[in-house]
Amino acid sequence: MTNLTITVDLAISADEFLRYYNGSARLVSAIATDGRRVRFPANVLQRVVRRDGVYGRFQIEFSHDGKFLNIVRLA
Numbered sequence: 050m051t052n053l054t055i056t057v058d059l060a061i062s063a064d065e066f067l068r069y070y071n072g073s074a075r076l077v078s079a080i081a082t083d084g085r086r087v088r089f090p091a092n093v094l095q096r097v098v099r100r101d102g103v104y105g106r107f108q109i110e111f112s113h114d115g116k117f118l119n120i121v122r123l124a
Contacts, residue, residue, distance in 0.1 A: 052118060053111045056082040061094070061103040069094065082106075093117050 057079040061069075068074045069091035076088045094103050097120055106123040 052113065053115075054108055055085070055087050055089075055111075056106060056108050056123065057087065058082065058106050059094075059103050063098075063100065063102040066094065066098055066102050090117065093120050096120055097122050 059077075059079060061077075069077070075091055077091050077094065078086065078088045081087050089109060093109065097103055097105075097107060107120055108123055109120045110118040112118055
C-alpha cells in the first residue's frame with residue numbers, strides 16, 4: 050500500500066506558531082492544493098519552522114493508516 054501525501058501552502062507567523070508550540074492549539078487546518086480541507090498535528094511543523102514562522106509550500110506524507118511520516122518544504 051502506498052503512503053498518502055498532501056500538499057499545502059502555509060503562512061503562519063512566528064507569534065502564531067508559538068500558540069501551537071505552547072499547546073494552546075494542537076491542530077493546523079489548511080486547504081490542500083487539490084481543494085480538500087485537511088487537519089494535521091501542529092507538532093509536525095517543528096521540523097520546518099524558521100525564525101519568521103512557517104511560510105511556503107509543503108508536502109506532508111502519512112502512512113496508509115494516517116500516521117505522520119515526513120514533511121518537506123517544496124517552495
